[in-house]
């Protein structure tokens with residue numbers, strides 16, 4: 429499919445080959461958060477209303493994640509639980525913790541329950557699994573305050589948004605996708621199975637103990653198979669006391685027994701993201717997929733692509749780095765720029781450096797399918813010609829007529845001209861300036877300094 433230039437270019441449109449344009453009207457199965465207010469648009473949006481197939485708000489055209497969607501805890505548990513359902517991973521839970529507020533912690537504006545005394549305590553809506561209170565405190569202090577998931581603060585809202593953004597439900601469940609035929613649904617299931625086996629994990633918060641690698645909790649089936657666990661490995665290192673292991677689970681043997689002492693004897697802990705050293709006594713995040721000799725500062729456990737803190741420490745491992753679920757999938761599959769679903773069909777449209785389901789390549793304004801039609805792109809959104817004219821028409825500085833979207837035009841700063849000899853010419857001697865250098869002055873252009881002088885001195 430063709431590449432298309434933006435509106436200032438020479439030929440601002442290009443035809444697309446004839447493609448199938450049949451489209452079924454499907455209602456999104458998962459209309460959570462409808463009516464939520466938009467955090468970007470404020471009162472300009474009357475509340476989230478999902479477009480019937482694009483994953484955007486019909487009212488303001490922002491994404492659902494830009495709206496203050498409240499997500500129920502059991503939805504989060506179910507969503508994340510699904511990521512780990514085919515592995516031996518310890519059951520995912522959302523653990524909360526209430527502690528006394530300290531300087532470095534976020535605090536809600538008003539007391540959550542409006543009684544007399546404002547509470548001295550704050551509650552984290554999520555804490556790293558299995559962490560002790562001391563570890564939780566250090567962990568939270570080491571991430572930016574705007575990310576701390578303290579009940580009643582922006583941090584908690586941000587966590588809910590990132591949960592939707594980083595782990596799209598429609599990347600996990602074929603039944604939530606509108607576009608899949610049976611064969612594509614099978615391809616998607618294989619894809620999901622594959623990342624569950626090979627990539628996904630939950631970061632574990634552990635104290636940094638010099639000369640000692642931490643014992644990580646067993647997470648995935650495949651790792652268990654490749655490294656059989658010594659039965660009943662006793663004596664967790666200092667830091668993991670108080671971790672809430674399920675009794676029937678054993679840990680993968682990554683303690684002192686299985687790592688040659690000299691390999692870690694001189695090891696200085698370094699953060700994989702910022703390369704700075706770790707301070708003994710602090711906590712770090714470890715990722716089982718990366719190996720227990722690698723760690724990150726809590727504030728550095730971020731997706732390589734979007735640089736957001738990984739929500740609830742859920743990472744996808746690839747090429748020696750960590751990604752959020754969305755951006756891991758983006759490394760392997762095209763994603764439709766209109767409906768946000770991964771594309772499992774063999775044919776799709778490539779335009780504006782983005783991928784689109786063939787029948788989702790539509791006018792951003794009126795949803796007319798653009799396959800086989802001419803269109804103009806603006807800020808990565810394609811428009812049909814009538815909409816483009818209606819919304820962004822420009823007028824020629826010489827003849828004052830509208831410049832149609834499909835005719836060539838030239839511009840200098842905010843002035844536009846028909847790109848022909850009749851309109852793009854010297855204001856003084858009328859020589860054509862198409863393809864030549866020129867001297868601009870307000871709405872006029874000149875072939876030479878002489879012509880410019882003559883024009884203004886007459």
Ligand SMILES: [Zn+2]
Nearest residue numbers: 466469488490
């Ligand atoms: Zn909005």
Ligand SMILES: [Zn+2]
Nearest residue numbers: 466473485488
């Ligand atoms: Zn909206």
Ligand SMILES: [Zn+2]
Nearest residue numbers: 699702725728
């Ligand atoms: Zn770091």
Ligand SMILES: [Zn+2]
Nearest residue numbers: 731734752755
């Ligand atoms: Zn990301």
Ligand SMILES: [Zn+2]
Nearest residue numbers: 764767785788
């Ligand atoms: Zn699509």
Ligand SMILES: [Zn+2]
Nearest residue numbers: 791794812815
């Ligand atoms: Zn249109």
Ligand SMILES: [Zn+2]
Nearest residue numbers: 824827846851
């Ligand atoms: Zn003109």
Ligand SMILES: [Zn+2]
Nearest residue numbers: 854857875879
């Ligand atoms: Zn001239």
